[in-house]
Amino acid sequence: MREHAAGANHLPTVRSGEVDVVVVGAGLAGLLAARRLHQAGMNVVVCEAKDRLGGRMLTTTSTAGLPVDAGAAWVGPGQKAVLALLEELGIALVPQYDDGANLLHMDGRTHRYQGSVPPVGLMGLFDLGRAQYALDRMAHRLGPPPWHGAYARRLDAQTFGGWMRRHVHTHAGRMVLEAAAAGGFGCRPEALSLLAFAAHVGGAGGLSSLLEVSGALKYRIAGGAGSLTGRLAADLDGRILTGHPITHISRTDHTACVSGPGSAPVTARHVLITTDPATAQAIAHDPPLPTARADLQRRWQMGHASKSHLIYSRPWWRDQGLTGAAVTDRGLARMTFDVSPPDPDAPGVLLAFVDLGDVDDPDLLRPGATPERERRVLDDLEALFGEHVRAPLDYLEHDWAAEPWQSGCVPAPPPGLLASHHPWLTQPIGPLHWAGAETSYLWEGHMEGAVRSADRAVTEILTARQ
Numbered sequence: 071m072r073e074h075a076a077g078a079n080h081l082p083t084v085r086s087g088e089v090d091v092v093v094v095g096a097g098l099a100g101l102l103a104a105r106r107l108h109q110a111g112m113n114v115v116v117c118e119a120k121d122r123l124g125g126r127m128l129t130t131t132s133t134a135g136l137p138v139d140a141g142a143a144w145v146g147p148g149q150k151a152v153l154a155l156l157e158e159l160g161i162a163l164v165p166q167y168d169d170g171a172n173l174l175h176m177d178g179r180t181h182r183y184q185g186s187v188p189p190v191g192l193m194g195l196f197d198l199g200r201a202q203y204a205l206d207r208m209a210h211r212l213g214p215p216p217w218h219g220a221y222a223r224r225l226d227a228q229t230f231g232g233w234m235r236r237h238v239h240t241h242a243g244r245m246v247l248e249a250a251a252a253g254g255f256g257c258r259p260e261a262l263s264l265l266a267f268a269a270h271v272g273g274a275g276g277l278s279s280l281l282e283v284s285g286a287l288k289y290r291i292a293g294g295a296g297s298l299t300g301r302l303a304a305d306l307d308g309r310i311l312t313g314h315p316i317t318h319i320s321r322t323d324h325t326a327c328v329s330g331p332g333s334a335p336v337t338a339r340h341v342l343i344t345t346d347p348a349t350a351q352a353i354a355h356d357p358p359l360p361t362a363r364a365d366l367q368r369r370w371q372m373g374h375a376s377k378s379h380l381i382y383s384r385p386w387w388r389d390q391g392l393t394g395a396a397v398t399d400r401g402l403a404r405m406t407f408d409v410s411p412p413d414p415d416a417p418g419v420l421l422a423f424v425d426l427g428d429v430d431d432p433d434l435l436r437p438g439a440t441p442e443r444e445r446r447v448l449d450d451l452e453a454l455f456g457e458h459v460r461a462p463l464d465y466l467e468h469d470w471a472a473e474p475w476q477s478g479c480v481p482a483p484p485p486g487l488l489a490s491h492h493p494w495l496t497q498p499i500g501p502l503h504w505a506g507a508e509t510s511y512l513w514e515g516h517m518e519g520a521v522r523s524a525d526r527a528v529t530e531i532l533t534a535r536q
């Protein structure tokens with residue numbers, strides 16, 4: 071077991087083996103919940119399985135020293151809880167660069183366009199408009215919570231892919247909605263519950279908020295998303311144990327004892343588990359969890375989105391009047407964005423979302439296949455931006471599929487699970503409580519969902535203490 075550098079010598083309460091709350095997981099939800107509980111006077115310890123903090127908020131550094139977000143990056147104006155937290159901590163936002171033309175590559179041709187309406191022809195626009203209207207109406211009829219009720223059950227009996235086959239008739243319409251599913255869920259539409267997609271649209275305030283830069287992609291966190299989790303951790307002064315996986319929890323009605331390989335058991339009045347439901351499967355419970363909660367964990371799916379960052383001496387695409395945002399119907403790299411630092415003299419950073427769920431060559435999925443993936447990404451981007459892309463100073467990718475203690479990037483619930491099992495996402499079981507981005511019905515799977523889930527779970531624990 072290693073203690074996180076911040077305050078590594080101050081763990082008297084943990085050594086005595088008893089605390090008020092053990093938080094499992096030092097991602098955004100776990101760190102924020104621990105902060106709030108600590109502020110409320112509770113004796114808290116956070117157990118994190120990995121040797122690093124932050125979970126899916128991971129800012130790495132390029133060889134030129136640039137911070138690059140391998141995980142979460144964007145927040146938007148509708149995400150009030152995370153924006154309030156950033157303000158509370160004095161962390162600034164960087165507006166997403168959006169000056170110029172976007173690119174659309176479809177049916178072998180590349181088109182430039184301004185604004186948010188892609189040049190997909192009249193039929194394509196009509197088809198997309200109709201699909202957007204139908205999805206927005208569907209979302210409007212749901213909840214809160216959106217997973218509850220007869221209409222939710224009807225939607226949950228279908229996949230998003232099945233609905234698209236019946237209601238979206240043009241290649242352009244399918245391409246845009248597939249990009250929304252890949253970006254929001256990291257999975258193929260055929261694997262995704264229609265209810266999950268509609269609830270996601272509703273939580274975001276409409277489909278356009280998910281697709282447009284003025285919506286969920288409006289800002290990035292200055293210094294990278296890791297500066298948020300890093301700041302929360304610094305304030306927790308020695309209460310975080312990294313390299314400390316929890317693999318066993320035994321509980322009575324009023325206390326729980328958590329333990330893991332090679333570490334002393336810790337007893338707590340409350341245990342807050344903040345991993346996604348699929349990752350929570352790795353924890354054995356005594357007595358066993360209720361069947362429905364165990365079933366939820368066993369069947370839960372997480373999608374995979376992989377990000378490749380290409381670093382250049384400057385953002386040369388801006389000289390060509392381009393925003394750096396592009397979407398294409400072919401290849402491995404299906405969507406790009408300019409994520410350069412705000413300083414106009416800083417290097418240029420182009421981000422490509424890589425669709426590893428849809429590869430033609432399974433060899434590309436090998437952990438050591440980075441050079442092959444880089445070559446394919448460069449080929450794809452050359453078709454969009456020209457030969458300038460060929461000579462990046464640096465290429466960075468993070469393989470989330472190989473990340474330990476993480477089942478994927480974003481929630482991708484299959485059909486037939488959410489409508490029947492959603493109460494068990496949050497239902498306390500004796501001293502056990504649940505948080506994490508997947509448990510929020512607004513902006514689930516996002517930083518906003520993680521923050522909301524932490525606030526909900528903290529209220530639950532503080533209320534139970536009264």
Ligand SMILES: Cc1cc2nc3c(=O)[nH]c(=O)nc-3n(C[C@H](O)[C@H](O)[C@H](O)COP(=O)(O)OP(=O)(O)OC[C@H]3O[C@@H](n4cnc5c(N)ncnc54)[C@H](O)[C@@H]3O)c2cc1C
Pocket residue numbers: 094095096097098099100117118119120123124125126127140141142143144145314315316317344345346349350352353375376377470474475476478479480505506507508514515516517518519520
């Ligand atoms: C590639 C990618 C891009 C994304 N883009 C965005 C974006 O632009 N905007 C946005 O809002 N969101 C985005 N997200 C989603 C966002 O990162 C997550 O919703 C959020 O960070 C989840 O926080 P969390 O605390 O709920 O979970 P996590 O970050 O998953 O934290 C859970 C923690 O629990 C630990 N853990 C697991 N099992 C155990 C165990 N048994 N014992 C102890 N510890 C354990 C894990 O190691 C992890 O640190 C993205 C995610 C990825 C991966």
